Amino acid sequence: MPNSRHAASRFSELFPRLARALGLALVGSALATGAAGCGYNEIIDRDEDVKASWAEVQNQYQRRSDLVPNLVKVVKGNANFEKETLESVVEARAKATSVKVDASVIDDPAKLKQFEQAQQGLSGALSRLMVVVERYPDLKATEGFRDLQAQLEGTENRITVARKRYIETIAEYNKVVERFPTSLGASIRGKAVRATFSVAPGVEKAPDVQL
Numbered sequence: 068m069p070n071s072r073h074a075a076s077r078f079s080e081l082f083p084r085l086a087r088a089l090g091l092a093l094v095g096s097a098l099a100t101g102a103a104g105c106g107y108n109e110i111i112d113r114d115e116d117v118k119a120s121w122a123e124v125q126n127q128y129q130r131r132s133d134l135v136p137n138l139v140k141v142v143k144g145n146a147n148f149e150k151e152t153l154e155s156v157v158e159a160r161a162k163a164t165s166v167k168v169d170a171s172v173i174d175d176p177a178k179l180k181q182f183e184q185a186q187q188g189l190s191g192a193l194s195r196l197m198v199v200v201e202r203y204p205d206l207k208a209t210e211g212f213r214d215l216q217a218q219l220e221g222t223e224n225r226i227t228v229a230r231k232r233y234i235e236t237i238a239e240y241n242k243v244v245e246r247f248p249t250s251l252g253a254s255i256r257g258k259a260v261r262a263t264f265s266v267a268p269g270v271e272k273a274p275d276v277q278l
Contacts, residue, residue, distance in 0.1 A: 106249025110256050113240040117261065120233040121173050127226045128163075128186055134219055135160045135189075141211045142196070145203055152199045159185075159192035176262035183264055193219070230264055237263040 139157060142148055163185040172178045197216075206212055241260050244253040253259070 106243050106252030107255055108252070109249055110240075110243050110253045110258050113236070113243050114256075114258060116236045117173060117233075117240050118170060120229070120236040121170065123229045124226075124233050125168065127222060127229045131189070131219065131222045131226065132160060132164055134215060134222060135193075138196075138212075138215045138219065141209070141215060142200070142206065145206045148203060148206065149199055152196055156189075156192045156196050159189040163189045173261055174259075179262055179264075190223075234263050237261055 135156065139153060142153060166178075166182050166185045168178065168182050172182060200207055200212075243249045244258055244260050
């Protein structure tokens with residue numbers, strides 16, 4: 068009997084602790100389930116997707132910018148080439164590279180717009196350059212120009228793909244931010260709707276640099 072009373076006494080002492088532990092475990096499980104349901108973790112996944120796609124956009128635009136000086140050098144070697152057209156490319160590149168960007172741009176619509184406009188300016192200048200080059204068959208025939216032309220064409224295509232992916236990832240991110248109940252998780256994480264690139268006719272079309 069003494070042993071039974073001792074066991075009962077121990078159980079009565081442990082029971083509140085066990086109950087509290089079980090209660091905390093249930094609360095923790097409920098919070099975890101609630102967090103998952105409200106998009107607390109999903110918003111982070113979508114945020115990382117946006118950052119990764121933005122990094123690719125930057126990489127491809129930078130690659131194009133790096134090609135321009137060599138392209139200008141090759142074209143400049145033709146004494147008869149139109150100076151005004153060449154200067155417009157140089158100026159457009161200078162403007163594009165003067166727009167300093169980092170990951171914070173994706174949260175600043177004004178900076179994103181400035182970046183996009185500067186890059187579109189360079190795209191337009193390069194397109195006009197390639198149109199003018201058509202009037203210089205000797206320049207087109209040089210190996211150096213043909214190589215740079217091919218590299219530029221490939222880069223413009225990659226820019227188009229990178230921009231498209233960025234627009235798509237922003238769309239998915241914004242859905243999580245705006246829709247209930249995942250909007251709750253976005254609010255907890257301090258995440259808001261983000262601006263994206265404009266999708267106007269011709270914006271996604273790469274400059275015509277066909278060989």
